[in-house]
Amino acid sequence: MGVIELDRLEVRLGGRTVLAGLTGELRGHAIGLLGPNGAGKSTLINTLLGFHEPASGVARVLGLDARVDRMRIRQSVGYMPENDSFIGNMNGVRFVRYMAELAGLPPAEALERAHEALFYVGLGEVRYRKISTYSLGMKQLIKLAQGLAHGPKLLILDEPTNGLDPTARQRMIQLIKDIRKQGATHLLISSHLLRDIDETCDEVLILNKGRIAAISNIEEERRSHRNFIELEMAGSTEGFTKKMQSLGCECASFAGGRVKVVMPDAMSARDLYVTAGEFGVQIRRIQLRRDSLEDIFLRAMEYEGSRVDHVRV
Amino acid sequence: MSVFEHDYRPYDGRLTPLGTRPLVLTRYAMAEAWASKITIGLFIFALLPCVVALVMIYLANNPLARALVMRGGPSLSIDAGFFLHALETQCWFGLVLTSWIAPRLVSFDLGDNALPILLSHPISRFGYLLGKSVALALSLSYVTWIPCLVLFVYQCYSSPQPWTLSHLSLAVGIFGGSWVWIVLLSMVGLAVSAWVKWRVIATGAIFAMVFVPAGVGGIASAILRTKWGLLLNLPVVMSEIWQRMLGAPAVMPERLQLPSFAMAVVLAAACLLCVAVLNVRIRAREVVRG
Numbered sequence: 001m002g003v004i005e006l007d008r009l010e011v012r013l014g015g016r017t018v019l020a021g022l023t024g025e026l027r028g029h030a031i032g033l034l035g036p037n038g039a040g041k042s043t044l045i046n047t048l049l050g051f052h053e054p055a056s057g058v059a060r061v062l063g064l065d066a067r068v069d070r071m072r073i074r075q076s077v078g079y080m081p082e083n084d085s086f087i088g089n090m091n092g093v094r095f096v097r098y099m100a101e102l103a104g105l106p107p108a109e110a111l112e113r114a115h116e117a118l119f120y121v122g123l124g125e126v127r128y129r130k131i132s133t134y135s136l137g138m139k140q141l142i143k144l145a146q147g148l149a150h151g152p153k154l155l156i157l158d159e160p161t162n163g164l165d166p167t168a169r170q171r172m173i174q175l176i177k178d179i180r181k182q183g184a185t186h187l188l189i190s191s192h193l194l195r196d197i198d199e200t201c202d203e204v205l206i207l208n209k210g211r212i213a214a215i216s217n218i219e220e221e222r223r224s225h226r227n228f229i230e231l232e233m234a235g236s237t238e239g240f241t242k243k244m245q246s247l248g249c250e251c252a253s254f255a256g257g258r259v260k261v262v263m264p265d266a267m268s269a270r271d272l273y274v275t276a277g278e279f280g281v282q283i284r285r286i287q288l289r290r291d292s293l294e295d296i297f298l299r300a301m302e303y304e305g306s307r308v309d310h311v312r313v
Numbered sequence: 314m315s316v317f318e319h320d321y322r323p324y325d326g327r328l329t330p331l332g333t334r335p336l337v338l339t340r341y342a343m344a345e346a347w348a349s350k351i352t353i354g355l356f357i358f359a360l361l362p363c364v365v366a367l368v369m370i371y372l373a374n375n376p377l378a379r380a381l382v383m384r385g386g387p388s389l390s391i392d393a394g395f396f397l398h399a400l401e402t403q404c405w406f407g408l409v410l411t412s413w414i415a416p417r418l419v420s421f422d423l424g425d426n427a428l429p430i431l432l433s434h435p436i437s438r439f440g441y442l443l444g445k446s447v448a449l450a451l452s453l454s455y456v457t458w459i460p461c462l463v464l465f466v467y468q469c470y471s472s473p474q475p476w477t478l479s480h481l482s483l484a485v486g487i488f489g490g491s492w493v494w495i496v497l498l499s500m501v502g503l504a505v506s507a508w509v510k511w512r513v514i515a516t517g518a519i520f521a522m523v524f525v526p527a528g529v530g531g532i533a534s535a536i537l538r539t540k541w542g543l544l545l546n547l548p549v550v551m552s553e554i555w556q557r558m559l560g561a562p563a564v565m566p567e568r569l570q571l572p573s574f575a576m577a578v579v580l581a582a583a584c585l586l587c588v589a590v591l592n593v594r595i596r597a598r599e600v601v602r603g
Contacts, residue, residue: 012583049433071331071435079433102434104328113324120321132425146430151324184323261495275514 001063003154003186004048006212008057010048011040018043020210021057028203029175029216030180034297035189035207040189042082045158045208049079062153062186067137072262078147079300082190084139085167086146088132092118094134095131096146103150110149114120117145121175137168145173155179161196169196172224176200206300213298218293229288233257235281243275330470334436338444339451345421346414346452355413357455359406364463366399372470391468393561396483400461400555402496407453408523414452415502416515418445423510423594432597442591449499458491486559493558494551497580502588505595523547538571544579 002025011019019040033041046052048061050070059066061073067068087095093114100110100117118127123143131142140160147155160176177200180184191197197204198218206213233240237259241251250262261272265287269286276283329337346352372379373389383389422428431441465484469477501522509515531544543549553571556564563570 046598074435081429085430087427098341269440
């Protein structure tokens with residue numbers, strides 16, 4: 001069962017088609033939702049939560065239909081919205097407890113979990129302060145705490161690092177990584193920041209103009225390119241490349257002594273130095289290159305203009 | 314282990330039934346409403362007329378005390394008119410309490426954009442409004458039918474004659490009349506508070522919703538020389554309804570009396586208008602047209 005399944009999902013809002021025929025299945029543990037502003041990321045999240053009714057097609061969350069099972073979906077999901085969303089005149093612990101009770105926790109358990117969630121996100125010391133007095137970073141964290149308090153199976157984070165300074169951003173990213181590492185909760189993280197998705201997700205859904213530009217398993221992409229190496233060498237590289245090819249590598253030479261090598265899994269970087277030593281050439285620079293999310297994103301955006309259905313990158 | 318030493322862990326404990334979630338909203342809304350000293354002050358102030366009414370019932374049923382206190386003044390009659398007066402007084406205190414409490418229940422949520430988070434939990438928009446309405450209705454009950462029925466029960470207890478059985482319809486009228494007013498006030502209070510995010514303005518707007526149409530109706534009646542403008546006059550409409558429900562003598566001249574059906578239609582239309590406003594305003598996400 002996929003975490004999110006989309007089958008020709010179309011959403012129309014205010015007379016405009018915002019999501020057009022999305023089809024795909026996401027099974028990752030941490031799923032990134034990527035796309036430029038206005039691509040339909042927040043609309044997709046709102047549809048998954050049952051805030052928007054699909055015009056046609058089906059969206060499933062954890063196997064539940066977003067149109068008919070919205071209460072059961074909301075029971076299993078924690079949601080951190082993009083914009084400020086809280087009750088300013090409540091203190092932190094009361095707010096998180098309130099949300100946990102709405103999610104179905106009995107009052108005593110909700111109180112205990114509220115304290116735990118606030119300590120977990122780093123707001124333990126300020127949990128009795130009114131939320132209206134919190135800084136922007138704290139407000140982001142309390143939204144995360146309320147999304148976590150009831151122990152959801154899926155945590156939806158809409159632009160979690162929005163407006164955060166570098167330190168607060170790093171803290172948020174670390175928290176997301178921690179939650180992912182715990183393994184109990186799936187994550188759906190919407191962002192237009194490639195770096196955030198790259199650091200936290202193992203699968204990415206790229207949206208552009210309401211269509212799926214690509215669904216990509218970032219981990220697989222990384223694995224398939226893990227032995228892609230760029231070398232800068234001094235001396236004649238001809239013998240070196242021939243020898244490497246005879247060892248099972250794919251090699252390509254370029255001007256200026258640049259050589260690109262894709263090594264089989266059995267080989268390591270040490271073999272490069274050994275072979276270079278044999279042919280009397282120097283390796284001056286070695287760069288382990290992998291397909292970055294940026295490459296995947298840019299490639300998807302290029303494809304998007306010329307294709308009808310989504311592509312699997 | 315202390316809570317701050319806990320790591321993140323999933324919750325696998327008991328869950329409350331889905332149908333009881335609106336009561337969570339009610340509980341928090343009640344706490345929010347009654348945390349204010351002004352609410353407590355208004356509540357105490359609203360109960361003062363009941364204390365006076367209790368004393369009057371005591372005097373009416375106690376000839377010796379009446380002779381000592383009133384010294385041959387006019388006799389006190391505890392009848393439908395007495396309870397109509399008490400109900401009207403309490404219900405108008407209910408309006409004051411609504412104008413203070415209703416904006417506290419909704420405006421905070423809207424002002425801080427809390428609806429996306431609230432409605433992302435397993436609670437529907439209807440459940441949200443139900444929870445808030447129950448909180449408001451409970452608060453209004455404290456100053457309307459509950460004190461009026463306490464007066465009724467005290468009169469039943471104090472009356473030397475077999476008074477209760479012959480006046481049981483009064484209790485039904487008090488209860489029913491109060492609930493008509495409570496439902497209407499709850500709808501108007503929540504709709505206005507949802508429409509106007511600022512609490513102070515919402516408080517004024519709730520009064521305006523009751524009295525401005527009354528003025529417009531009065532002008533229409535005067536210009537067109539008709540009684541139908543009174544249908545917009547909520548104080549008049551409600552007085553008529555309460556008077557008929559309690560079986561009290563008519564206050565309005567016969568030519569100005571309104572048909573019950575027309576009054577019911579006006580109240581239903583007001584409620585539907587409020588539902589339409591709430592349907593537009595109570596949403597997790599606003600959809601921009603165009």
